[in-house]
Amino acid sequence: MKETPLHKEHIALHAHMTEFGGWDMPLFYAGIVVEHLHTRTACSLFDTCHMGELELSGSTAAADLERIFTRRISQLPPGACRYGYLLNPEGGVIDDLTCYRLGDDRFLLVVNAGTANRDAVWITEHLSPQTTFRDISSQTAKLDLQGPHARQSLEQVFGLKLPELPFYRAVYVELDGTRCLLSRSGYTGEMGYEIYLPAEAAAILWRRLLSGETVAPAGLGARDTLRLEMGYPLYGHELTTERRPTGIAGGRFLDLDKDFIGRDAVVREIEQGPRENLIGIILSGRRTARSGDVVLEGDRPVGAVTSGSFAPSVGKAVALAYVHRDVAQPGRRVEVRTRRARLEGILAQPPFLNKKS
């Protein structure tokens, strides 16, 4: 299994480790629920070094990206980013990713850990000869500082005043003399940052950030329950190569006014109306539905769960599911057939809690 530059830090903190996307990662330190709640009320630090970073540069980079990424990026000012997909010609999702414009001719793609190699192959196969591609994953560390105290913690620890940064904007900052890309973004629904930095500085900055008054480490367990409460999709669950992303948020992450690989396939499906939409389910109690469980209306199967867990900030179990378009409306009562029980639930549009990030 691969190890991030922070592996020794996790062992020293007695983290429970787990395999994720080929990496040996912290599942939790103190406990998943306590780390989840700490992120919502204070501030948590996540090791996300496992994610892949791919750099595209050159005068043809923007045009190449317009072909392979579902979002329009040509008009983005430097420092801005967009979330979208890489699609295959059939419209299946190769990966979901964030694309930063770092300069006129320089872009950074941040991709999932388990798909990073496949993405790199796909992208390089679709580049103009003049575009330079670099996989900078191994020399790039990524730390996510997430929670309402994130900004004050950063300012307090490093004795600096941060610029007012809108959501989905990034700037370069010096933290203890290390040049870092500070992005106002994340996967928790909380105010916070994703920080990109050289791998060799990761351990020192990790420790420095943890010295912040209310900062505690959090693992992938809390990262998953936090994203689920917000209804954010996770690659391999809500997003796969077997499914077109037309039923997610009304196709919001597909800029159909430009051409991109997979566009024809998703346009065809949108014109017919996607058969299933991704929607949330709030279950009646604490009992959890899991990926693969069948959603029923009466006795009729109407969909399938893709992710489910007890939601610590909601106090009930919640799930994400693809549900037939005739049924996928908030407020509809459904049942979920799990391996052990039949659970009552009500369809809801995520997020499952009201949060502004």
Added chain:
Amino acid sequence: MKAPSDRLYTKTHEWIRIEGDEGVVGITDFAQDNLTDVTFVELPEIGRRVAARDQVCVIESVKAAADVYSPVAGTISAVNPELESHPELINSDPYGRGWIFRLALEQPAATEGLLSAEEYGALITEK
């Protein structure tokens, strides 16, 4: 990982403490640690008669679900009502307030096949 010596253990990570003609059952520190945060316990029905190694109830955590098996034969005589609203007691106090059910033991109580604290300790250090 703790395993107090005042009780017996199963290979499936339950514990039982014999109190006269009753037994109190829960899951071990090792089991709760592996399950991660417990979020739901399906408590068994009082009065149900169970054989040794029968599946008795289900524990769900943030990451997984696990069956709980009865260490011995008997009749369920009580369940821990605190677990309905505070299933996390299984994590914080697996050998105390996180107990799950009580059994009226079939007499004579058949405890052969159960492990001592020492034997159980050896089993989990192999893992």
